[in-house]
Amino acid sequence: MPYHHLSVMPNEVLRYLSCRPGGTYVDCTLGGAGHSGRILKEILPDGLLIGIDRDTDALINAVKVLKPFEANTRLFHDNFVRLPDILSQLGIEAVDGILLDLGLSFNQIENSGRGFSFNKDEPLDMRMDARSGVTAEDIVNDMDENSLAEIFSQYGEERFSRRIAKIIVLSRNKNKIRSSRELAMIVKSAIPAKQSKKQKIHPATRVFMALRIAVNNELENLETFLGNVAELLKPEGRLLVISFHSLEDRIVKHWIRKLETTCICPPQFPRCVCNQTPLVRAVIRKAAVPTQEEIEVNPMARSARLRVAEKL
Numbered sequence: 001m002p003y004h005h006l007s008v009m010p011n012e013v014l015r016y017l018s019c020r021p022g023g024t025y026v027d028c029t030l031g032g033a034g035h036s037g038r039i040l041k042e043i044l045p046d047g048l049l050i051g052i053d054r055d056t057d058a059l060i061n062a063v064k065v066l067k068p069f070e071a072n073t074r075l076f077h078d079n080f081v082r083l084p085d086i087l088s089q090l091g092i093e094a095v096d097g098i099l100l101d102l103g104l105s106f107n108q109i110e111n112s113g114r115g116f117s118f119n120k121d122e123p124l125d126m127r128m129d130a131r132s133g134v135t136a137e138d139i140v141n142d143m144d145e146n147s148l149a150e151i152f153s154q155y156g157e158e159r160f161s162r163r164i165a166k167i168i169v170l171s172r173n174k175n176k177i178r179s180s181r182e183l184a185m186i187v188k189s190a191i192p193a194k195q196s197k198k199q200k201i202h203p204a205t206r207v208f209m210a211l212r213i214a215v216n217n218e219l220e221n222l223e224t225f226l227g228n229v230a231e232l233l234k235p236e237g238r239l240l241v242i243s244f245h246s247l248e249d250r251i252v253k254h255w256i257r258k259l260e261t262t263c264i265c266p267p268q269f270p271r272c273v274c275n276q277t278p279l280v281r282a283v284i285r286k287a288a289v290p291t292q293e294e295i296e297v298n299p300m301a302r303s304a305r306l307r308v309a310e311k312l
């Protein structure tokens with residue numbers, strides 16, 4: 001089946017990444033390779049695009065899509081947290097720009113068969129990298145009730161987290177929960193009917209998001225990545241992060257604020273002793289969002305938030 005995905009905010013990405021011919025850029029999450037293809041056109045004839053993705057399907061697709069730019073492309077089946085090692089392997093100390101798109105691809109939802117969608121009857125997998133260990137099925141069937149509730153509350157911001165966790169445990173005591181549709185029905189049954197009717201989203205949306213985040217260690221990976229990324233950028237090099245829910249966006253926003261701060265001394269200190277030097281600046285103070293025209297063409301873009309930081 002052909003790989004299908006529309007890249008989010010492609011015009012904004014090109015504008016803020018500020019690509020130039022001969023530059024070196026990293027697409028940390030290739031997806032459908034739409035962003036990478038447009039970046040490559042801007043950095044020819046002798047620029048370099050480094051593409052990374054955990055999903056084998058995305059890599060296979062990227063090889064095909066980016067074939068015309070093969071000489072200017074290096075692709076890696078890996079986790080973006082390993083970017084320092086990947087650059088070291090290539091003999092590159094720093095790059096001109098880095099893009100990190102944290103969203104699911106349309107292909108993962110519709111064609112992967114890994115249970116990302118509550119509208120399909122698929123195995124409860126949710127791993128972006130099929131080589132990794134724990135699946136959503138493992139978590140749903142093996143984790144204790146309190147831990148399940150904490151995942152749903154912390155990662156999904158689900159107000160009925162405890163009710164849902166309790167119903168899941170009662171259900172799995174009868175039969176192991178194996179499919180995405182089965183889990184979606186169980187979650188829906190745990191939410192009061194009045195609340196379910198008021199919700200604009202499917203009742204299982206937040207639970208599925210929370211499980212995906214837990215399975216793939218998404219927030220931990222983002223924090224690890226941000227801890228290393230500033231030193232991988234050249235002066236005036238830019239980092240662009242596209243997030244799709246408040247937890248991710250908050251982490252990125254706080255990282256930018258922390259690294260553009262001139263002093264981290266406690267407020268009671270009479271003078272600065274930390275000698276903190278700002279490492280980045282926020283290129284845009286508020287997150288950029290998709291246009292209404294883009295959302296109409298690509299509804300998956302509606303919750304996207306783009307933040308941009310520049311190395312000083």
